[in-house]
Amino acid sequence: MLYHIRFYKVPTISIDSKKDLVLKSVITITNDLGDKFFFGNVNLKVDIGVGLNPILLSWTSGMQSCNLNIPIPKRTKSISVNVIAEISSLDDVLEENPQFLRLKTLPFKLPSGTCERVSIRYDLLHPPATQSNNGSESIDRSTDKLARPQLTIAEEAGSNNLARHVWDAGLATCQWLVDNRTVSQRKLLGSPRTIVELGTGCGLVGLALSKLFIDSKVILTDLEDANEICNRNIQLNIAQTNKRKRDVHNVAFQVFDWDSDETPVEKDKIDLVVVTDCTYNPSSYDSLLKALSIVTRTGTKILLAHKYRDPDEEEFFKRLTFKKLLDTTVDYYSQSVRLLVMEA
Structure with missing residues (x-):
């Protein structure tokens, strides 16, 4: 573990x-x-x-x-x-x-x-x-010569709020995105105009995407509890990027409740939806599936990552109706994370 x-x-x-x-x-x-x-x-x-x-x-x-x-x-x-x-x-x-x-x-x-x-x-x-x-x-090191993003992430010390901590599936997703940049961008994920992340928490994955897809608009969404920590991390990484004389202001946070009937962005502008480690709680499945239906249209890609903790969590995947483009396992420091790329 x-x-x-x-x-x-x-x-x-x-x-x-x-x-x-x-x-x-x-x-x-x-x-x-x-x-x-x-x-x-x-x-x-x-x-x-x-x-x-x-x-x-x-x-x-x-x-x-x-x-x-x-x-x-x-x-x-x-x-x-x-x-x-x-x-x-x-x-x-x-x-x-x-x-x-x-x-x-x-x-x-x-x-x-x-x-x-x-x-x-x-x-x-x-x-x-x-x-x-x-x-x-022991440190994993890649031989890939592509430029790699570096992220500065603030976790809330002393907080029991799960949204204010980094989770394993998010780290595994970032590593997969970096290690498969040419494949993920050109074949699986395309060139999304707008990326929406559901349940962003600290913003780790969305911020990584904002640096990998610099021409895309990235909207990080979560409940109000994550607003402060996520915006702090956006500012930390904007400041870090500006020191390198690169202007990356393509990322923003927006409060979005999965039970809401309104989309955080117009649906026809969303090309990629990202969900990492949001499927650990079976009581939230109805709400998450509703949110996915609200933010997707025909052709929208969905990147979903999940670390299994309980057999009951398989129920969520049985209820998915999207077309699977990729269903793989990412090993991150002895942790197996399931990663799917789907199309609505």
Whole structure:
């Protein structure tokens, strides 16, 4: 199983009795949904990027969180947090070949008080590192020479809101899009004028599409809960793109309720609809199918990715009536994600 190292509580910068700065937070190791904690013994190596030796924390079976307290050297202006997990022995784990996505933040200045959001960079050429059972670092690297997008994604630290976290199927979809750019763009997905993503969450997949399809208009949709975090990520990536002197303002967020009778964009302008990891809850199937019927017309392409968690989820796929153009499995760090390209 793939586990995410995440901030369980919002990081804070405090001043100790010696008037030194201290980074305080709580770290957790969970699956992407956040409903399963890693059960095993691992060492967490924490580096804040200021030239100090990494600090080692012990995560043991049964833990749900681990306290983090790191002194910050005087005159430090900014830090970045990098946390990796290392398994020293197979005897320390109960499951076969667990993988861990490291927590690596962008540098952030040292304010007083709370660091409410920490931005995590996802480089789609070199995905976040995982550690194998022998403790060595394993990174998938592609030999494709095409230019690769780099995304900066802010997750909401300390939030239980699922829309504010990155999910495995989204990461797998991004990797598939990048690794199959010529195939996906020219044969399967065409050259869409407008792309609409349903249930965008943090906006990871839609933002990747906005950089891969720079001539397309990309509309990221979700409930109001995702509005703030998604717009933050849009701004983070626009700023990042502008530094490279490329003007990419082809992406926007729009609130869209699947039970609504109105489309976020005129239906005849939508060429591609994207849905990733929105099929984990059977109670939402009627609403999702209604939304798909509202935003598609004859010829609209649908890109759907799903990570299986329960046998009941197969019911959704039985109810799909779209023509299948591709039905494949994407392996992303030991996670099997089903990916379909369909046509309405």
